[in-house]
Amino acid sequence: MRAARGHLIRARQAATAISAGEHYQVAARWFHFATLGPNRDRALAAAEADAAMGRALDMMEPRARRIEEPGFAGWLGGPVDAEATVVVVPGLDSSKEEFHDVINALLRRGLTVFAMDGPGQGVLAATTTVRADYHHVIGQVIDALGTESVGLVGLSLGGYYVAESAARETRVAAAATVSGPFRLDWGGLPPPVREILIRRAAGPPGTTRAVPAHPSRRPPARQRPPRLAGSTRRLAYRSTHLTRFIVKTALITGGTSSR
Structure with missing residues (x-):
C-alpha cells in the first residue's frame, strides 16, 4: 500500500x-x-x-458514472450513443481496477464499457460472497444499464462467469472468455487459489460452512471446498456442460489456442 x-x-x-x-x-x-x-x-x-x-x-x-446496486458496483464509460455495450467481468482475485488496457481498447473502438465488481470481488469482497449463478448478477447489471443486450469479457473465473451468463441470460449477445476454468477440480487447485476461494465464499467471520468431498473421508478444514451460493458441486458440474447451451457468438481463449 x-x-x-x-x-x-x-x-x-x-x-x-x-x-x-x-x-x-x-x-x-x-x-x-x-x-x-x-x-x-x-x-x-x-x-x-x-x-x-x-x-x-x-x-x-x-463522462464516466458510477452504477451500483447490492450485488454489483462499477463504472460506466464511453459514448451514450454507442452501437454496443460491453461488461468487463473480473475473476476470483481480480477487480475492475485491473483491466485498464482492455477497457481502453474497447473505448477506443467507440463502445460503451461497464467495468464491474460482482459478489465476492473487488470493493464487494469484504461484504459479499462469490456465487455460482452469476447470470443473475449480469441480469441485474443489464437492467441497471437500461440496454437491450450486452457483450461480456471475462478473465479467469470471470471467464467461467461469462460462459455461464452467456448460456443462461438471453440478453447476452456475445461473450469472450480468457483462461476461464473448464472444470473446477477442488483437489487439483493450487493451495493459494483454494485459500482465496474459501475466504471469498465464507462471508462474515464465523459463518464458514464446508462441503466434504466424501462423508466417510472428511478432509482437514483448510482443504474442504467452501459452499458457494448454490454449491461448489454445481459450479464444477455446470462448467463442464456450458458450451452446449451457448447459442451465440463466443470467443474462448486459453493457453495457446482459441476457438
Whole structure:
C-alpha cells in the first residue's frame, strides 16, 4: 500500500489533470494488489482502490458514472450513443481496477464499457460472497444499464462467469472468455487459489460452512471446498456442460489456442 499512497501524493502534485489521472489510476491498481496477499487491511485496500479509480476517471473520463446496486458496483464509460455495450467481468482475485488496457481498447473502438465488481470481488469482497449463478448478477447489471443486450469479457473465473451468463441470460449477445476454468477440480487447485476461494465464499467471520468431498473421508478444514451460493458441486458440474447451451457468438481463449 506504500506504493499506492506514493502515487496518490504524485497525483496531488501533478502539473496536469492527465498526469494526475494516470497516477490515480496506478494507485488504484497498487491498492488492488494489496488485497491479494496476507494483508489484514484488505477491505481498506479494496475501498482505496475503488476511490482512487473514481478520482482517475474524474480527470481522464469525466463522462464516466458510477452504477451500483447490492450485488454489483462499477463504472460506466464511453459514448451514450454507442452501437454496443460491453461488461468487463473480473475473476476470483481480480477487480475492475485491473483491466485498464482492455477497457481502453474497447473505448477506443467507440463502445460503451461497464467495468464491474460482482459478489465476492473487488470493493464487494469484504461484504459479499462469490456465487455460482452469476447470470443473475449480469441480469441485474443489464437492467441497471437500461440496454437491450450486452457483450461480456471475462478473465479467469470471470471467464467461467461469462460462459455461464452467456448460456443462461438471453440478453447476452456475445461473450469472450480468457483462461476461464473448464472444470473446477477442488483437489487439483493450487493451495493459494483454494485459500482465496474459501475466504471469498465464507462471508462474515464465523459463518464458514464446508462441503466434504466424501462423508466417510472428511478432509482437514483448510482443504474442504467452501459452499458457494448454490454449491461448489454445481459450479464444477455446470462448467463442464456450458458450451452446449451457448447459442451465440463466443470467443474462448486459453493457453495457446482459441476457438
